[in-house]
Amino acid sequence: MNPRRQKRLVAVTAFVLLLGGAIGAMLYALQQNIDLFYTPSQLIDGIGDKKVKPEVGQRLRIGGMVVKGSVRRAPDSLKVSFDLVDTGPIVTVEYEGILPDLFREGQGIVAQGVLVDKTTILASEVLAKHDEEYMPPEVAEAMKGIKHVPPSQLYKESDKGQQP
Amino acid sequence: MIAEYGQLALTFAFCISLALAVVPLYGSFKGNQIALELGNPLAYALFFLTAFSFWALSYAFWANDFTVVYVASNSNSLLPWYYRLTAVWGGHEGSMLLWLLVLAGWTAAVALFSRSLPLQFQGRILGVMGLIAVGFYAFVLFMSNPFMLSLPYFPVDGRDLNPLLQDFGMIIHPPMLYMGYVGFAVSFAFAIAALMGGKFDSTWARWARPWTLAAWMFLTMGIMLGSWWAYAELGWGGWWFWDPVENASFMPWLVGTALIHSLAVTEKRGTFKSWTVLLAIGAFSLSLLGAFLVRSGVLVSVHSFAADPDRGLYLLAFLLLVVGGSLLLYAIRMNSVRSQARYELFSREVLLWGNNIFLLTATLVVLLGTLFPLVHKELGLGSISIGEPFFNQLFYYLVIPFSLLLGLGPWVRWKQQQVQPLLKPMSLIAIATLILALGTMAATQSIQANLALLGLLLGAWVGSSAIFELLQRLQQFGSIKQGLTKLNASHFGMTLAHIGFAVLVVGVAMTKTYSVETQVRMKAGDQVELAGYQFKLVEVYDLKGPNYNGEAAELDVSYQGDYVTHLHAEKRFYTVQRSVMTEAAVHARLSRDLYVALGESLSEDSWALSLYVKPFVRWIWLGGLLMSLGGLIALCDKRYRRRTASVEQKDTADA
Numbered sequence: 001m002n003p004r005r006q007k008r009l010v011a012v013t014a015f016v017l018l019l020g021g022a023i024g025a026m027l028y029a030l031q032q033n034i035d036l037f038y039t040p041s042q043l044i045d046g047i048g049d050k051k052v053k054p055e056v057g058q059r060l061r062i063g064g065m066v067v068k069g070s071v072r073r074a075p076d077s078l079k080v081s082f083d084l085v086d087t088g089p090i091v092t093v094e095y096e097g098i099l100p101d102l103f104r105e106g107q108g109i110v111a112q113g114v115l116v117d118k119t120t121i122l123a124s125e126v127l128a129k130h131d132e133e134y135m136p137p138e139v140a141e142a143m144k145g146i147k148h149v150p151p152s153q154l155y156k157e158s159d160k161g162q163q164p
Numbered sequence: 165m166i167a168e169y170g171q172l173a174l175t176f177a178f179c180i181s182l183a184l185a186v187v188p189l190y191g192s193f194k195g196n197q198i199a200l201e202l203g204n205p206l207a208y209a210l211f212f213l214t215a216f217s218f219w220a221l222s223y224a225f226w227a228n229d230f231t232v233v234y235v236a237s238n239s240n241s242l243l244p245w246y247y248r249l250t251a252v253w254g255g256h257e258g259s260m261l262l263w264l265l266v267l268a269g270w271t272a273a274v275a276l277f278s279r280s281l282p283l284q285f286q287g288r289i290l291g292v293m294g295l296i297a298v299g300f301y302a303f304v305l306f307m308s309n310p311f312m313l314s315l316p317y318f319p320v321d322g323r324d325l326n327p328l329l330q331d332f333g334m335i336i337h338p339p340m341l342y343m344g345y346v347g348f349a350v351s352f353a354f355a356i357a358a359l360m361g362g363k364f365d366s367t368w369a370r371w372a373r374p375w376t377l378a379a380w381m382f383l384t385m386g387i388m389l390g391s392w393w394a395y396a397e398l399g400w401g402g403w404w405f406w407d408p409v410e411n412a413s414f415m416p417w418l419v420g421t422a423l424i425h426s427l428a429v430t431e432k433r434g435t436f437k438s439w440t441v442l443l444a445i446g447a448f449s450l451s452l453l454g455a456f457l458v459r460s461g462v463l464v465s466v467h468s469f470a471a472d473p474d475r476g477l478y479l480l481a482f483l484l485l486v487v488g489g490s491l492l493l494y495a496i497r498m499n500s501v502r503s504q505a506r507y508e509l510f511s512r513e514v515l516l517w518g519n520n521i522f523l524l525t526a527t528l529v530v531l532l533g534t535l536f537p538l539v540h541k542e543l544g545l546g547s548i549s550i551g552e553p554f555f556n557q558l559f560y561y562l563v564i565p566f567s568l569l570l571g572l573g574p575w576v577r578w579k580q581q582q583v584q585p586l587l588k589p590m591s592l593i594a595i596a597t598l599i600l601a602l603g604t605m606a607a608t609q610s611i612q613a614n615l616a617l618l619g620l621l622l623g624a625w626v627g628s629s630a631i632f633e634l635l636q637r638l639q640q641f642g643s644i645k646q647g648l649t650k651l652n653a654s655h656f657g658m659t660l661a662h663i664g665f666a667v668l669v670v671g672v673a674m675t676k677t678y679s680v681e682t683q684v685r686m687k688a689g690d691q692v693e694l695a696g697y698q699f700k701l702v703e704v705y706d707l708k709g710p711n712y713n714g715e716a717a718e719l720d721v722s723y724q725g726d727y728v729t730h731l732h733a734e735k736r737f738y739t740v741q742r743s744v745m746t747e748a749a750v751h752a753r754l755s756r757d758l759y760v761a762l763g764e765s766l767s768e769d770s771w772a773l774s775l776y777v778k779p780f781v782r783w784i785w786l787g788g789l790l791m792s793l794g795g796l797i798a799l800c801d802k803r804y805r806r807r808t809a810s811v812e813q814k815d816t817a818d819a
Contacts, residue, residue, distance in 0.1 A: 015521070025558065025561060026528070026532060029554050030533075030536065032557075033551040037547035037549065076685070096683075098761075101744035101746055
């Protein structure tokens with residue numbers, strides 16, 4: 001091998017190794033940081049055909065409408081808990097801290113946290129969009145069936161959504 | 165009435181853009197002198213018509229003309245006049261018009277400042293700008309027209325501007341950002357024009373460099389302002405959220421940074437030619453991808469505009485056309501290009517290649533983190549989100565080798581560098597780095613924090629290397645004094661930008677490590693201690709503004725008994741939009757920020773408050789500012805204004 005080729009080989013090998021390492025690290029980090037999104041009914045009934053349910057201790061995101069009258073505050077700290085609902089089942093979110101400006105009863109929010117028991121989430125972050133009418137798209141999908149629905153099925157889907 | 169004239173001007177501008185896309189290109193391929201010379205007047209006409217159209221929309225806002233749908237949905241008669249004017253780009257349609265104005269501005273600037281280029285080449289650049297313009301003008305005119313009227317039933321008053329956008333940062337953030345995004349269209353046009361001609365020499369890179377630098381400078385500024393705005397306005401005390409839309413602006417910046425460095429190699433050494441072209445195409449494509457992500461409604465974020473699938477589809481088709489077309493041209497033309505220059509393994513070329521690899525890997529990380537949730541959802545695998553730690557972790561690993569290279573890079577010669585002569589300066593820098601970093605740690609009395617120490621080491625390494633290198637370079641002119649007048653501006657610019665990066669790294673690491681925050685329940689008279697500062701809530705009272713009402717909290721802050729400052733935090737309720745906004749109180753110093761946000765009222769007399777002490781957070785924006793200042797200084801380099809040999813003498817005289 002002449003020196004020029006040798007150099008080229010070194011460069012190419014270095015490149016491949018770097019790229020491989022980078023992609024490996026990326027995929028690993030990605031796997032560690034994916035948070036699945038659930039609506040309250042998905043949390044209780046499971047997602048998809050296989051009815052996959054989250055395990056206690058898992059990190060996840062939950063989105064739903066805050067049940068009216070369910071917000072309970074601790075008298076002397078910033079601890080607060082409230083219930084979320086979409087099409088039926090209710091789950092409880094516990095949080096300590098300041099709720100976002102647009103947090104309202106009856107409005108859609110998204111919470112990020114850990115599942116502490118089957119229907120309770122300990123939230124580390126509560127998000128509400130800067131929009132009065134806001135409903136997380138996944139919740140809107142679950143409640144109103146407004147997305148990815150062919151017109152022929154529209155009636156069935158929305159009927160299902162309005163049952164509760 | 166004025167609005168109709170604006171619409172008319174916009175329609176004319178669209179026709180001009182069609183002409184601009186066809187005439188100079190036709191001239192360049194047929195050798196038709198007249199067609200080529202028409203390029204400049206067409207570019208100027210495009211700019212003046214668009215400027216008039218923009219003025220017309222601004223006037224409609226100024227005069228509270230609520231017959232215009234866009235004005236009615238983004239303004240209100242109670243809005244102060246300066247926010248009425250900035251509300252022009254507060255929504256989708258108006259911000260697209262601003263985009264057009266910026267695009268036309270860049271096109272006119274190309275026409276004005278590149279008269280010295282060969283006419284054929286200039287015609288091709290203008291032609292490519294024209295092609296891009298056709299795409300955007302058609303989009304605005306047919307899919308997001310800001311001049312739509314609601315006659316005869318128009319509203320009495322408008323729906324008001326989103327309160328989030330009623331802020332000084334918002335006045336300049338979008339224009340800067342668009343200057344950057346659209347500026348990469350110029351680099352793109354240069355690359356495509358060069359591909360059409362099939363001639364790649366270093367002159368091409370020299371012509372493209374100042375434009376790329378200018379675009380990069382604006383984008384840096386825009387991103388920095390956006391970060392500052394988010395910090396001041398969102399009330400979360402954060403400065404970067406890895407929000408998909410932030411990512412959309414960050415990706416072109418990363419590729420643009422790689423492009424600047426790669427252009428340097430192409431200009432100085434005549435290699436990396438095809439790579440540079442690819443980066444120019446990439447930077448602009450990512451700008452377009454950003455536009456698609458923000459405006460199609462596929463993302464939900466603070467930034468995203470109202471969802472409209474048709475617009476998204478149009479932008480996606482446009483993006484694919486641009487990427488596909490330019491890559492096809494690239495594939496056809498690039499075969500014949502060969503780089504002649506030779507270089508050894510330890511040379512500046514290879515180090516800059518390393519710079520590009522790291523920047524592109526970073527781009528890949530951001531791209532993956534931004535698009536993965538979208539793909540995941542569209543495949544029907546369920547909704548997911550990717551947590552901040554993903555980005556933080558990977559950037560943590562990327563920034564270490566990147567900074568090490570950055571400290572070494574400017575010292576290494578083109579072609580080949582012997583290791584021996586570098587040993588002395590490098591060990592000096594290493595010693596300076598250790599002294600600086602450990603000295604700072606000792607001064608702040610906290611040795612155990614890994615991230616902060618790492619950030620200080622990297623920052624000190626890059627910073628001291630940049631300064632020593634500048635001093636050494638200046639001395640080569642005889643004395644430092646002489647060097648100051650003789651060394652070219654781009655070298656000063658580079659040094660400053662690298663120092664800016666060092667400052668940024670230190671800022672990020674220190675803020676990440678030492679920031680403390682607490683959320684507390686307070687009554688008037690209560691006192692809370694945080695990081696040695698005593699925050700005392702003096703009172704909370706009602707507030708009345710022009711288009712909002714709310715509450716304000718007054719706090720006194722003292723440090724170990726000494727009075728530091730008075731803070732005034734507000735919580736506003738904007739009556740028309742029916743939304744609540746937090747106006748945080750910030751007391752800023754170079755070494756730390758005190759930050760207070762007023763939360764909700766918990767009972768009759770107690771309030772929730774967020775208190776933050778954020779050391780070195782200013783350094784983040786200071787670093788960004790220095791980087792973009794470095795870009796500005798590099799732009800002033802005389803080299804970019806020197807005329808090429810083929811130009812007539814007359815041109816030099818009136819320059």
